[in-house]
């Protein structure tokens with residue numbers, strides 16, 4: 001019987017001895033992960049599951065220790081992947097015809113998610129300066145002046161160019177977006193895969209203002225090679241943004257998207273996004 005593994009099955013079968021792509025590694029996963037999965041498998045009842053009470057403390061501890069970001073439990077929503085989350089955010093926080101800014105060359109599903117949802121791509125291409133990819137802040141400033149730009153997707157660290165954005169770069173990017181009321185989607189899925197000598201800075205940890213104008217997408221999938229488990233943590237510090245995204249997840253049929261902590265009902269979401277001074281609607 002086939003394993004269904006993309007990296008060791010299909011790719012190798014197509015003649016590549018090692019796929020060696022960044023998103024899906026050829027390495028076995030850590031024995032602790034295998035042990036936990038074997039324990040769950042041995043239980044033999046695969047009905048509806050509750051979220052493990054260790055999940056949120058583990059997530060919070062990881063980001064505190066590794067990235068000096070104090071995530072609060074209520075901020076965490078869960079989705080079956082970062083790409084799904086990007087789609088849900090686009091759906092909830094923009095309207096068909098609006099624009100979503102990306103910095104090409106970038107992970108191709110971003111553009112696909114924008115276009116599939118009937119939105120337009122606002123491209124702020126990276127430029128090469130001094131042998132490095134850099135953000136083009138002059139172009140960014142021009143692009144976000146367009147009132148149709150509602151969202152900006154930050155890929156940090158950047159796939160595929162491999163840049164670990166500095167605090168200064170993130171600060172400039174964030175200030176330009178926020179001054180123009182553009183909500184930032186920070187995809188930080190690769191934050192643990194950083195070369196020695198470099199430091200990932202979490203966008204939302206830079207300031208309270210950045211935290212309240214961003215939604216950060218995290219997952220253990222790249223760090224621990226677990227993409228097939230389809231689990232990601234979406235960090236939404238702002239309560240209004242969180243309620244909106246939670247409502248979107250409910251609309252899509254996710255009944256327990258709150259990270260397992262909030263069993264009480266959320267306040268009824270408004271039928272449309274409430275005008276807010278914080279971001280464009």
Ligand SMILES: Cc1ncc(COP(=O)(O)O)c(C=O)c1O
Nearest residue numbers: 023081082083084107159187189
């Ligand atoms: C920048 C980036 N975001 C998201 C993903 C995929 O995330 P998920 O499998 O959770 O949808 C990848 C996978 O390569 C990626 O490189």
